[in-house]
Amino acid sequence: MPELPERKVGIIACCGEELAEGTVARLSALKVLHESRRGKTVTICLPLFLAGGEGERAFARSHPTITVDGCELRCAAHGTEMYSGRPTAGIVISDLVAGRGLDKIEGRRQLNAAGKQAVEVAADRLAQLVDEILDPCNPSFRKEAVR
């Protein structure tokens, strides 16, 4: 029987430099990519994606994607939807922080304790979403709305 290509999830983090939440978005995506779901995820460079990177856009069209945005402006989610289709799922760090009752996160270059905690919380949520998306018993997840 021919081997099916391994399915991977594309993670698209916003590149917010102005807000500590943007830093949390990037660091949590990297944690999943390099540690907790290494080999099951790939990262998609948002600036290249927006600038017209065909490889990035083609990947996002044909694979499930999760966007990670720092704030409610959801730059990564909107960019992905505009150029490749609706992301399979998405998280917004500011919502996650508020929902978990974490302290205010601060420090764009050096996150405070709440920021570091937010990275862990966001990475856990991302890993959970990756598992749900790759679960063969859960094919309907593919088309779920961003949340």
Ligand code: SF4
């Ligand atoms: S989603 Fe918010 S934090 Fe991220 S790039 Fe856009 S404005 Fe900046």
